[in-house]
Amino acid sequence: MDLLDISQKTSGNETPAKQICVIGAGAGGLAALKAFVETPQHRAGEWKVTAYEARNNVGGIWLPAPPTDDPPLTPLYDSLTTNLPHPVMAFTCFPFPPSTPMYPPASVVEKYLSSYSEYFGLMDHIKLNTAVTNVARNPTNTRWTVTLSTGDTSDYDLVIVANGHYRVPRxxxxxxxxxxxxxxxxxxxxxxxxxxxxxxxxxxxxxxxxxxxxxxxxxxxxxxxxxxxxxxxxxxxxxxxxxxxxxxxxxxxxxxxxxxxxxxxxxxxxxxxxxxGYELSFPFLSPEVLISGVAPPIPPLPRDTYNSTYNVFPLAKHIFPLQSRYPPSSLAFVCLLMRVVPFPLMEAQARVILHTFAHPDAIDDTEEAVDIITHYEDLRREIGDTNPDTMSKQISKMWHVCRGDKQFSYRDELHRFAERDGLGAVVVPDWIKEAYEKKEVLRELWVDLVNKGEADDWVRGVGEKGEYEWVDVLRRMIQYAENKEKRSAGKEENNIVGDVAKL
Missing domain, CATH: 3.50.50.60 (FAD/NAD(P)-binding domain)
Structure with a gap:
């Protein structure tokens, strides 16, 4: 049955609304919140979703703060710009405004996330200045008891962990x-x-x-x-x-x-x-939910979930704890993966979390276990370490790292998994893969254009007629950079020929 067809009728004996808790209102938390707010279940009052944000506004790492806390609330430095072109990094449903610099400063990204929240009506579902201090399984029911910094507690059917991973220094x-x-x-x-x-x-x-x-x-x-x-x-x-x-x-x-x-x-x-770098840290998850330390070598998969500070293990689809103490569909982690384009990946993961919450049987434990063991064996062979203890630690360091184009096939897999929600399949377009592959060349060119005072000319008015205008600029930038490199190589070759002629 498709998600859009699901309806928990509340006439007569009303069924209590299912409660969803989102921890954090950075980009990941906002993506998850939007996914649930837009469901027919939420509109019908059958689901209620609330996001808790410890700080005074949304934005997560992009929200500036002085380095006075220990550790600081954000590692955001004054000169930070994105290291990806914004057409690549934007949420697929919400582009950056026309004329935005190709590699915008942090203040532009902060405003973008704030605008995203306002545009999709998310602020009404976010409690600011409210931290989650503890999440534990309620022994008297099948829900999660969430304790807040205010001292209040509530029970939830689903907890989505989106607190980010750039807070605790490594x-x-x-x-x-x-x-x-x-x-x-x-x-x-x-x-x-x-x-x-x-x-x-x-x-x-x-x-x-x-x-x-x-x-x-x-x-x-x-x-x-x-x-x-x-x-x-x-x-x-x-x-x-x-x-x-x-x-x-x-x-x-x-x-x-x-x-x-x-x-x-x-x-x-x-x-x-x-x-x-930074450690993965979830101080609000009780030891019964998440054990600190490196997971033992597999197979078999451990019965518990571990946080090595490099990875959370074992997770189905890098999202759901694969264990038997509680339904995997009742707890989800957002964007633990590294070296990825985060915002659209968060969208895809949010879609999978939504689909799995509506269809708890969608997760095939056996299939997921096979995928985890296969990935583990691939990394073990790559490392070539035969010592179980050191091998496990090395694997934990590499577990959530995406190399090459794996992040894009992973994104496609997530959308295929969730396409039964009635929204259809989504495939990462080739231009995004091309721009990501050339991200360093593009950024180097952009810095050069900024230094020459030419950057604004490249983006002025771009985006007013649609996304295709950004795609065109990115491809022209790649071509410009490649031609520049050829010209430079030609000059170098001519200089060598000239030097030889003088001998």
């Missing part, structure tokens, strides 16, 4: 780092907002987008004479005032020197910025 376990942290010679990038006077030689650890952005900013700071980057497996290079080195193996007790994996050292380090 610190490396490198020997000596604690000494540097305690001496205030090192700090996590979660506190970074803009370049500061941190000394003449600053070390940035990590190779994610924030590490690259912070390195670029700090290297041009008037006080930073040398910027050292620690990037695992990177060759030693030195360009202008930026040195690139490999993984750090120890921080010496002199609070001055670090040792790298090749045995080389760097002295006179004034400060270290640890752009080393």
């Amino acid at each position: 610190y490396p376990d490198t020997p000596g780092i604690d000494l540097w942290l305690n001496a205030h010679k090192a700090k996590h990038s979660a506190w970074y907002r803009h370049p500061l006077d941190l000394g003449r030689k600053v070390l940035v650890v990590g190779d994610g987008p924030s590490a690259r952005d912070i390195s670029a900013e700090m290297s041009t700071s008037s006080t930073t004479k040398t910027l050292v980057r620690s990037v695992p497996n990177a060759p030693n290079t030195e360009i202008a005032n930026v040195k690139t080195r490999g993984r750090i193996t120890s921080y010496r007790a002199d609070l001055n020197t670090v040792v790298f994996e090749d045995g080389s050292t760097e002295e006179d380090i004034d400060f270290v910025i640890l752009a080393t």
Whole structure:
């Protein structure tokens, strides 16, 4: 039976409305909230959905806050722009406004999420300044008891966890780092907002987008004479005032020197910025629901659900806890996957959560277990580690990471699974895959256009007639970048020919 055909008649003996709790009103929580608010069950009063947001507005990571809390409410730094073109990263049902910069600053994304909430009437279903402090299975019924920061408790049939994963800093376990942290010679990038006077030689650890952005900013700071980057497996290079080195193996007790994996050292380090990522953290889930630690090697699948801080395991479709203590369809995690286009992926996951809540039997436990074991074995072979303990930890680090175009086939699979909801199948268009593959080239070109003062000309009025205008601009940008690269290669070849002719 299709979702749109389902109707829980309440005439006569009324059936109590099913209660849905969404934890967080960032992009993931908003996507889930919208999915449920638009259902006929919700309109008929058969389902009631409420989102709880600990902060004073929607937006999650995109909502700015000073770095005064420990840890900060958001790691959002002043210069942050998206690392994906907005036509690629937008919710499929809600494009960014016409003329939006191709890689918009965080303030534009914050406004976008706020507009999304208002446009789809979501604010009436969100309780701001209200944190969820505990979620536990009610022993007297088949529901979840949710406790709020106000002290209130309520029971819910479904809990959707969308609290994000950029709040709790991940610190490396490198020997000596604690000494540097305690001496205030090192700090996590979660506190970074803009370049500061941190000394003449600053070390940035990590190779994610924030590490690259912070390195670029700090290297041009008037006080930073040398910027050292620690990037695992990177060759030693030195360009202008930026040195690139490999993984750090120890921080010496002199609070001055670090040792790298090749045995080389760097002295006179004034400060270290640890752009080393974040932990998955769900402090509101009771230990009976989520066990802290790495799951034991499989098969068989464990009876419990584990949080290694890198992954939640085992989950059906990276969403639903696959265990026997409660229905998998009653608890869902949104967007644990990494290296993905998050907003449209959240839409697809929200659609699957909705479909599974309406059809609890839609999850085939056996099929999902086979998929999990197959993925586990693929990663095990890739790692090549035969030690069960270290292997399991390595697999946990890679479990939610999407490489290549896997995120797009995953999105397509989610939509196929949920297409029985009556809304039809959705397939990721080729232009999104093409733009994602070229995202670094596009961003480099966009920065160049901004520096030349030409960026606004590329997007002025674009989008007023529809999405196809953005697709056209992206393809023209890719062609422009490729032609520019060919011209540059041609000049280089001509210079070589000229040099040879002089010999």
